[in-house]
Amino acid sequence: MAFLCLTLTYRTTIVPTDLQCVAKVAHRESAILDAVKQVIARPTGSVDDLVRLAQADMAGVDALIVARMQSPVPTIPALADHLVAAGGKRLRPLLTVAANRMAGGRDDHCLKLAAAVEFIHTATLLHDDVVDGSQLRRGKVAAHLIWGGASSVLVGDFLFARAFELMVETGSLRALDILAKASGVIAEGEVMQLTRSHDLNLDQATYIEIIRAKTAELFAAAAEAGAVAAGASDRHVAALREYGLCLGLAFQLTDDALDYGGVTETLGKNAGDDFREGKMTLPLILAAARSGAREAPFWERVIGRLEQGESDFRRAREIVVGAGALEATLNLAFDYAEQARLALQMFPDNDWRRALEELTSFAVSRAA
């Protein structure tokens, strides 16, 4: 069982690391699910403090979002509202507002930047769901299944354009530059992921590069733009960018783990979606590497050729859990969350800082 030595140092030892033991429970779905739940049940962080602190500002952001997604073409607000009303936690605009306020921002420019960030995010989601053929988004039927892929693409374009209009209104060329560059990086990350989708040779370093671009960059830019709008020092701007980047990585890695460990109702998407799309995420990358030649034909069939049967997701999950790949993924997420927390140390100890620190725990502790 040499490959087990390759797993990262475990912080918990709840998952059976003995493969023989795993083999015994291999066909008992409930035992596997229990193991998964225990891995995922980390000390809970919460986003509540941050939401409370930013309440008034976020009400302004919400009002901007609703006002600026309007159009005389009825399909546009209808489709946009489908996603926007479904909510989500608005983490990215929350980050813009929080970074701005913690860095001493007092005016309302950050609200427009925050709404712009949410529009960029929503546009990305719309295009992603078309690209991936996803069925669910934020617990609702994906927009392209209702209005068609064409409308989803075009409404995404519309929201992207509106994002830039909002940014122009703030008059901050620097914030515009940050978010324009981030938008390009996100698209690069998406294309990179798409072209390596069924590629069993994808390694961990390349995967981190992909999610840094497609997910973490917007978290980073959201926080950075907020700090810039507050007129923060370069040192503080860089620290908040670092915070956003590491937080984004922690979030994405936790999401990747949840796809193998969560249940559909709490995810707002179908558990196993990544697997069914043949997406190489870290749990799969590690499981494939660690399960060696014995499981190679299985991975080649279900991911390489995307020939999947009814029970294949269950089997993949068994291998992922058994190989310690789920835990290793969560441990890495934990490391990034810690790195994010450390980036805040240069700021004075106040409510905003504490709430942003708490957010790093929340990122890695969402319940299965």
Add this chain to the structure above:
Amino acid sequence: MAFLCLTLTYRTTIVPTDLQCVAKVAHRESAILDAVKQVIARPTGSVDDLVRLAQADMAGVDALIVARMQSPVPTIPALADHLVAAGGKRLRPLLTVAANRMAGGRDDHCLKLAAAVEFIHTATLLHDDVVDGSQLRRGKVAAHLIWGGASSVLVGDFLFARAFELMVETGSLRALDILAKASGVIAEGEVMQLTRSHDLNLDQATYIEIIRAKTAELFAAAAEAGAVAAGASDRHVAALREYGLCLGLAFQLTDDALDYGGVTETLGKNAGDDFREGKMTLPLILAAARSGAREAPFWERVIGRLEQGESDFRRAREIVVGAGALEATLNLAFDYAEQARLALQMFPDNDWRRALEELTSFAVSRAA
């Protein structure tokens, strides 16, 4: 033949306006094609003078385009280059440069704006071809048929982001605002067209509204941004915007006519594409309205339900030509081209102005 009275005043009377005469030639494809060619063969304008004047500037624009579509993700430059290398006339960036120079612009900011305009246009083409399922673009196989729709969507997003990066570099918030707003309007126009695609009740006014948004707005914004970057007076900026808008309408209407009158080799797309997609363009709108109850079941079948057989495009073209709809469309294009020309009157008579005037003739005289 009451409906014939409804056609616009013809400037040429080459097409047989007597339906009995049309009926005689109805099944002789060559006769129809001859008629079409004569309608389209208007006095020729040329883009050559403009291209010559702008040569040095456009070399700079081309260099920017090539440099800024690069990415470490190989699919991105490969796919972008497929479209960019195919060229086209780069009319929109040419407009930015020409408007800038005619309005007294001397620095290189307009080159970046021009490259940004071309990126926005290219992004729109990529998304359009996915939305429409088009087979050909600029005489080459459409990118989504080579790299897949997903890559086309994402590379479009990438180019859109790069467009905004370029604009930020010019430091002109006003130009940014113009092009951000234009991008939103284009998306609105596209959605409007999509939702009215097979709608036989679409009227001329609504159709003009659609093409004003989806096509003419970028021509208008391209010229306007160029003028703004030159520090032109509000009056001159407004005139150049008007020029671009009318020129764009003239171009689109001529394109619509060519789809029923052109041949594939010179169009760079398949003649009849609009018809086969059930797209309600002006020739079809007018033909359907003018051919009355007799042809209603035909239009309902081929456009409303999109049930088309081998010979249906030929028959549609016969009705379009016979009803004077092709000529009426070209006449309207001619009117807009004239309006564009008039918008230039406030500028001093110089080489730039004459070349832009010539461009209005070119817009409506592209050979079939």
